[in-house]
Amino acid sequence: MTPPDLLPRAVRLGVDVGDVRVGLARSDRDGMLATPVETLPRGDAARRIAEHAQELEARAIMVGLPRSLDGTEGTAAAKAREFARELTTALGPAASADEEIEIRFLDERLTTVSAHQALHSAGRRGRSHRQVVDQVAAVMILQQALDIERSTGARAGEPAGADLEPPTDV
Numbered sequence: 001m002t003p004p005d006l007l008p009r010a011v012r013l014g015v016d017v018g019d020v021r022v023g024l025a026r027s028d029r030d031g032m033l034a035t036p037v038e039t040l041p042r043g044d045a046a047r048r049i050a051e052h053a054q055e056l057e058a059r060a061i062m063v064g065l066p067r068s069l070d071g072t073e074g075t076a077a078a079k080a081r082e083f084a085r086e087l088t089t090a091l092g093p094a095a096s097a098d099e100e101i102e103i104r105f106l107d108e109r110l111t112t113v114s115a116h117q118a119l120h121s122a123g124r125r126g127r128s129h130r131q132v133v134d135q136v137a138a139v140m141i142l143q144q145a146l147d148i149e150r151s152t153g154a155r156a157g158e159p160a161g162a163d164l165e166p167p168t169d170v
Helices: 042-056 075-095 111-121 128-150
Strands: 014-019 021-027 034-041 060-065 101-106
Touching: 014 042, 014 075, 014 128, 021 042, 021 128, 034 111, 034 128, 042 075, 060 075, 060 128, 075 101, 101 128
Parallel strands: 014 060, 060 101
Antiparallel strands: 014 021, 021 034
């Protein structure tokens, strides 16, 4: 039996949310290696990621949460949290059922900067890497989560939980 805070053998997805594009990465079923999937237009991304998650029988989606260097959250983090709500809606009832798809946030400070540097080092310049930088950032987010899971024996990131509930009027 799998301990309650460990993920069972299953695909995990990594998501890097941008204003224009969203990068998507996936892991193997053993949670060892993150690989790029695709870059999606922001407007259609939640639905497409939900389709990928259901098709791959993913058990977790790691959404990058961009924090400032001092750990505070700004506009970009608010957009990532809003995207997670959109993703929950796109996933439907399966997202909240036990043993289904869990959405978690992973601190992704400097991930996009690192992705740009990695692509530049690999010989991809400026405009030629714009379409893949979001995928590379998603791979970095997911690989970080996989490494944390392997080294600690616990799930990486923070559960989205209450962040995914629609706001209520007071």
